[in-house]
Amino acid sequence: MIQEIKIPRILISGTGSGTGKTTFTIALTKALQSRGLKVSVFKCGPDYLDPGYHSFVTGKTCQNLDGWLMGKESVISSFVSASQGSDISIIEGVMGLFDGHSPNGEAGSTAEIAKWLQVPTIILIDASGMAATFSAIASGIKNHDPQVPIQGFVANFLGSKSHLSIIETASIPLPILGGFPKSYEHSFPERHLGLRSAGPDILTEEKLSFWKNLSEEWLDLNKILEISNSAPPILSESPTIVQEKTKDCKIGIAYDEAFHFYYEENFKKLRDYGAELIFFSPLKDTKLPEVDGLYFGGGYPELFAERLEKNKNLTEEIRSFANSERPIYAECGGLMYLSSEIQNIEGQNFSMLGLIPGRAVMGPKLKSLGYVEVHTEKRTILGEAGIRFRGHQFRYSDLILENEDDSLFSYHIRKRKSEQTTREGYTVSNVLASYVHAHWASNPEIPKNFIDSCRRFKV
The missing domain is CATH 3.40.50.300 (P-loop containing nucleotide triphosphate hydrolases)
Structure with a gap:
């Protein structure tokens, strides 16, 4: 009404x-x-x-x-x-x-x-x-x-x-x-x-x-x-009275000075579909919380790369989490953290998680800025092939891949003002990472599918 x-x-x-x-x-x-x-x-x-x-x-x-x-x-x-x-x-x-x-x-x-x-x-x-x-x-x-x-x-x-x-x-x-x-x-x-x-x-x-x-x-x-x-x-x-869902899925959200670019609407939709969000700091915490999936947002990991590299205990816990095939989703700065290493603007290299086989290299000039539409070309932790959603890119780094294996890509990305598409959306097992900051209001099925993936792979 x-x-x-x-x-x-x-x-x-x-x-x-x-x-x-x-x-x-x-x-x-x-x-x-x-x-x-x-x-x-x-x-x-x-x-x-x-x-x-x-x-x-x-x-x-x-x-x-x-x-x-x-x-x-x-x-x-x-x-x-x-x-x-x-x-x-x-x-x-x-x-x-x-x-x-x-x-x-x-x-x-x-x-x-x-x-x-x-x-x-x-x-x-x-x-x-x-x-x-x-x-x-x-x-x-x-x-x-x-x-x-x-x-x-x-x-x-x-x-x-x-x-x-x-x-x-x-x-x-x-x-x-x-x-x-x-x-x-x-x-x-x-x-x-x-x-x-x-x-x-x-x-x-x-x-x-x-x-x-x-x-x-x-x-x-x-x-x-x-x-x-x-x-x-x-x-x-009129506001719909939503029946309180059982919080049977816990998702860890990386949130600190290095990772804090998130849309609040994405958090709301995760909660609406039954997820409990547990925030942790890749900079300060040495142990992962007990969760069923991980979400790494954007931010400035290049400014804190040395501290991230030195947090060996958490690094090993995240790698073990990935090896257990529990879902990990990452955007922009999160992608950089999941890569093999970050090279900062001064040319210094810092080892990262190594879950995505590539090196994130910072540059002095903007690499990409603007709205994009994503079309998935295969099944991912966000759902079946053929899903579409919208997002935004803003980055000063490039991901230099160790190889161009077709199995690594899951997205076709089209810039809003162009008909040309590029391949992106890097997947390794149940890890999915991209430079796209996705807004899930463009497709509310995305958070639901992510939660379903987390439920399927609970340990």
Whole structure:
């Protein structure tokens, strides 16, 4: 049954990457929390890094909302479910408002999410070095697609309060909700194409307090709350009462500084199908937990390769686990850990698990970035041949195989903008590893099949 659900909400977007969306979202979150509000934060797109910051600040897992990976129904249900118990939900956009999979369509864009969820939208504009031009840019964005519910603008990277006053005077008749001055010393450090992983060394109390105080001084918080409360009810399916399944399958999740790129939706689906998730650290733990399957997500194993290599006890336990034919699934950084060795950017080599016969070699340039669709060409621990699902690649390494044996490959991978396919999905017995970060909302049978594989090979 369809029901109307009232969720105060706003979406923070911008004219492109680098306009300060993540910092603004963190600053606004802290300011609203200081008013006693419970805040849920979401991130458009497939990114793992920004959600880590929002999870750290809110103490609640930040969910990804990705139109191409998930589809409309999953986006709405995930948003509604994860917003429960919060006073306000904030969605951070990806890239610019209208940037998606194609320059001629809205699929995969922040605008698409804004429409699906009917979210009042605030646009950040880099105002450095401009005055009346701010108004021209804001007018163009507002008029480009009137169906996107744009409710205000924020001027970022200002020179002074006087600069903000000039922009307000020259602006179109839409609210200017404030702005932020330039403050490079309080910015968050970056690595590759994004922020460094969240942690107390990055998100210090001093920095968080600075951005909270800046929000209270420079933003019209009352107006922002008024805008969020103006959001119409969301039409959504009534929550299905799911009968509690017996947790007869235990899956070990590698989770620490080296491995922490996971979609929360994947965890939810594993739990929904009867798995108990047990988290462990390949960096710190010397013994595996008692589990029926293992899941190694992405991350930065190359930065911790020496520590991973030295953890001999756990290495031997994982190898014994693989030899028992219990399932092991790995993505990106997890694939690197399962390979024979990692060669870091300085050319140093570190021995890894050796479950996949290849060497992961880091490079200075991006090797792959973008959405992919996977078609399995043979039976794996994720199910029968012919299964399709969607995912994303973001990597600076290549896997140099020791041989090109056909039996090693189980995937055909097609990039979203190409008809050409490549072979990947490395399998050895019940080990399956890939550079693809899979989002299981694209095929909910995947987590079910993985659990079934774990049940079949329980010892």
